[in-house]
Amino acid sequence: MAEIVKEAHLYPRGVRPRLSRWRRREILDAYLFISPTVIGLLVFLLGPIIASAVLSFTDYDILTAPAWVGLDNYIQLFQDGLFWQALRVSVIYSVISVPLGLALSLGAALLLNQKIRGVAILRSIYYMPTIISGVAVAMLWRWLFNAQFGMVNILLGKIGIRGPMWLTDERWALTAIIIASFWGLGGAMLIYLAGLQGIPSELYEAAEIDGATEQAKFRYITLPMISHVTFFNLVLGIIGALQLFTDAYVMTGGGPNNATLFLSLYLYRQAFLYLKMGYASAMAWVLFAIVLILTLLVFKSSPMWVYYESERRRAA
Amino acid sequence: MNATQRHRPLPFWRTKRGQERIRLTLSTVIALLGASLLILPFYWMISTALKTPAQVFALPPVWFPIPPQFGNFVEAVTLIPMHLYAFNTFFIVFMVMIGTLLSCSLSAYGFARFRAPGLDFIFLVLLATMMLPGAVTLVPTYLLFNALGWVNTFLPLIVPAYFGSAFFIFLMRQFYLTIPIDLEDAAKIDGANSFQIYWRIMLPLSKPVLATVAVFTFVWTYNDFFSPLIYLTDEAHRTIAVALSYFQGSPRVGPQMHILMAAAAISLAPPLVLFIAAQRYFVRGIVTTGIRG
Numbered sequence: 001m002a003e004i005v006k007e008a009h010l011y012p013r014g015v016r017p018r019l020s021r022w023r024r025r026e027i028l029d030a031y032l033f034i035s036p037t038v039i040g041l042l043v044f045l046l047g048p049i050i051a052s053a054v055l056s057f058t059d060y061d062i063l064t065a066p067a068w069v070g071l072d073n074y075i076q077l078f079q080d081g082l083f084w085q086a087l088r089v090s091v092i093y094s095v096i097s098v099p100l101g102l103a104l105s106l107g108a109a110l111l112l113n114q115k116i117r118g119v120a121i122l123r124s125i126y127y128m129p130t131i132i133s134g135v136a137v138a139m140l141w142r143w144l145f146n147a148q149f150g151m152v153n154i155l156l157g158k159i160g161i162r163g164p165m166w167l168t169d170e171r172w173a174l175t176a177i178i179i180a181s182f183w184g185l186g187g188a189m190l191i192y193l194a195g196l197q198g199i200p201s202e203l204y205e206a207a208e209i210d211g212a213t214e215q216a217k218f219r220y221i222t223l224p225m226i227s228h229v230t231f232f233n234l235v236l237g238i239i240g241a242l243q244l245f246t247d248a249y250v251m252t253g254g255g256p257n258n259a260t261l262f263l264s265l266y267l268y269r270q271a272f273l274y275l276k277m278g279y280a281s282a283m284a285w286v287l288f289a290i291v292l293i294l295t296l297l298v299f300k301s302s303p304m305w306v307y308y309e310s311e312r313r314r315a316a
Numbered sequence: 317m318n319a320t321q322r323h324r325p326l327p328f329w330r331t332k333r334g335q336e337r338i339r340l341t342l343s344t345v346i347a348l349l350g351a352s353l354l355i356l357p358f359y360w361m362i363s364t365a366l367k368t369p370a371q372v373f374a375l376p377p378v379w380f381p382i383p384p385q386f387g388n389f390v391e392a393v394t395l396i397p398m399h400l401y402a403f404n405t406f407f408i409v410f411m412v413m414i415g416t417l418l419s420c421s422l423s424a425y426g427f428a429r430f431r432a433p434g435l436d437f438i439f440l441v442l443l444a445t446m447m448l449p450g451a452v453t454l455v456p457t458y459l460l461f462n463a464l465g466w467v468n469t470f471l472p473l474i475v476p477a478y479f480g481s482a483f484f485i486f487l488m489r490q491f492y493l494t495i496p497i498d499l500e501d502a503a504k505i506d507g508a509n510s511f512q513i514y515w516r517i518m519l520p521l522s523k524p525v526l527a528t529v530a531v532f533t534f535v536w537t538y539n540d541f542f543s544p545l546i547y548l549t550d551e552a553h554r555t556i557a558v559a560l561s562y563f564q565g566s567p568r569v570g571p572q573m574h575i576l577m578a579a580a581a582i583s584l585a586p587p588l589v590l591f592i593a594a595q596r597y598f599v600r601g602i603v604t605t606g607i608r609g
Contacts, residue, residue, distance in 0.1 A: 029510040030435055033426025036419040038438065040479025044457060045445055051456035062462065111347045114340060124595060125351045131591045131598070134539035135557045136580035139564055140361050143573055151360040154377050183357065190599060235447075243449050246541045250561055267451055272546055277455050284451040291449050 056282035061275040073282035083283065085258050086266040087290075089174060093262065094241035094294070097178045102233055105185040106226075109192035123193070127186035138250035141180040142167060145251075170259035173252050177260055180247060188233045195229035196222070224307040231298065231306045238294050242287065263287050365389065365578035372573045385574065392578035400552065401559040405538060408473050408555065412537045413530055415477035416484060420529060421522065423480045424488030425514050429500070439489075442482045450542075458546060472547045473540075477533075484529045487601060491525040492518065528601040531594050535587050556583050 019027075031038075056073055060066035077083050112123050129137075144151050145166040153163030164172040203221050212220070245264040248254060254261040254269075267287070271280035328334040364372060366384035392398070427439050461472040495518070503513050519526070544555040554562070560583055564576060591598060 026430055027432040030426050030430035030432035033430065033510070033514070034423045034435070034438065036478065037423040037442065037480030037485060040419070040476065041438075041442065041445070044476050044479060045448070045453060048453035048456035048460070049448075051459075052452050052454075055455060062459070108350060111343055111350070114343050116340060116344045116347060119347075122347050122351055125354060127598070128588070128591060129354060129357075131535055131587045132539065132584045135541050135560045136583045139560065139576060139580050140357055143364065143577065144357055144360060149373050149375070149377070149573075151356065151377075155356075183354065239447060239449070243451070249541075250564070264451060267454075268542075268546075271455055271458070277459065281455045284449065284454060287449050288452050291447065295447060 052281045052284060055278050056285055058278040060277040062277060063275070066278065069278070073279050074286075076279065077282055077286060082258065082261065082266060086261045086263045087286075089259070089261055090242055090244075090263040090287075091290070093174060093178060093244065094238055097181050098234065098237040098241050100178075101182055101185055101237060102188060102230065104182055105188035105233070106192050106230075108185060108189045109196055110222075112189070113193055113196045123190075126189055130184045130186040133184060134246055135250055137183070138180075138247045141176070141183075141247070142251045145176045145180075167252050168256055170256045173256060173259045177244075177247050177251060180251070181241075181244075188237070191233060192226060192229055195226040199225045227306045228308065231302055234298055235295055238298070239291055242291050242294075361577050361581055361584075364574055365392075365581050367574050369572060369574060388574050388578040389582060392575050392582060395575065396559060396563055396579075398556075398559075398579070398582070401554055401556045404470070404548075404553060405555040405557075408470050408544075409534055409537045411470070411474040412477040413533045415474065416481060416533045417526055417529060419478050419480045420484040420488055421519065421526065422514070424485045424492055425518055427485065428489045428492035429497075442480075443486060446482045461547065467547055468550045468553060470548075470553070473537075473543055484532070487529065488522065488525050491522060495521055524597070524600065527594065528597040531590060531597045532601055534590060538587055 055066065057068060057070055058066040059069050059072075108126055112119055112126065116122065145153075147153060147163070147165040147168060150166070152166070156163040166172050166176045199222065203225070204217060207217050207221060243264055244262050245268065248260050248262045248265050249268075252260040254265050263283070264287075267280050267283045270276045270283065325331075329338060363379065363381055365388055366386070367378060367381040367388075368385055371378040371381055427435065457472075458467075461467055464471075466472050466475075499517055499521075500513050503517055508516070539557065540555075541557045541561070544558045545561070548554055548558060560579060563579060
């Protein structure tokens, strides 16, 4: 924060001025204002994080006292075929649905960033599905993907394609959940739209004078100028995708043959159906590690593809 | 090349304006196609909800059920005690909303307007928690509420809202930073204390951002499935979302897709109505946090 004034240099080394009454009052007030958040951080985050780390080294079923088992839970995880399956499902889902979803939402944003008649209404329509996530939507998709009477296969039939069995076919169930996720691309689209509107029009005008083609303008102006939005959407998308629960729970329940057993679904089963709290905690930490690794990869790679205004100024 | 050739006007579709017109028309067509794809699921839900059981499983499909079976909606809310689930849901949503608005605006004001040792660090920690998967704190938090005897009450869903939430604090802080500080300075000179300034000046000025936080809290709490699923096991305590998930597999409904879709449509109505009424607050919230993030 730029406005913070460092007063320390005004005093000789080793001499600390007594804080004024006014200043002490300010510090006290500051902590009073943020106290709900600080308490929340301690009770609902820091405490549980530590407890979860400790629990992951124990066997605990709520009914009997936790027993220390060392690294057993983690070792067991790596030998648990279902855990590997869940890991596979979650990672495949993230790696496919996030980039594709970003591309689609960028496409929608570019489309709706033009002077089309009724563009405001169109934007609302594109955004509307994101308001209504959850059980009802998952139920609706389950019905849409019904192999015989669902709308998806009926429409595919109209163009001469025999649709697969979708949710009951283990080769297609995950694809169905990925397609359903694209219904909610409106959120990322809105963020992209705001980014597109923030690009100074001089850049395009200058490029036009130089005779740049549409493709060149997109490649050398639009993409770099919204790369920070892509970065933001990508990080949010990965974190969200790795935690997907409701769609899988309602649409397939993890089936068929565990083809859509997402990590969070498997974790839920271990914790709340089998009451294996220690094992579930260990799994949560592995999930966290994966989120951390993926977001770190995005962060580390960002200097290569994320463009910041301040860099241009520095270079110039 | 002679003079007449050079001065012959280009055909309309080759001129700059013509190209622009073609591009706009093409974009409009694609945008409309996309919009219809996005609306189709809604249409399928409503039309299924208005069918007779025979029409639901008719081939070729019935696109326009005539006469529409409006009775399906009545059946959907009477087969299960929907009024009870609605009451539970709205009670939780209301309490969470109050807690979120109070705790987040207080903290956001603290982070935006004060300087104190450690304040910036705490703010950074807070932002970092947004990346933490909920699963990590899930089990201990559940055990905590279980030990307190709060499982099967609304408390686990409501109480945490009174202790701030990173996303909304960030959103509100961004808003406070745009408010000129002069008013507060004037109030300070008049002898108002910090809390009075927050309550009498900042809160009234921050109505737009409060509305944004309120609508998002409403939608997210209303749609939340996981927390009510694990904390509310008693049938009488269920929220609409949890009730729907049980409704799906219940023998009372079986494969009666028309009733299920009627119930789903009813449950989607509150957030959709809110969206239509308060659209600009949704848009503002997304755009502010997205851009500054």
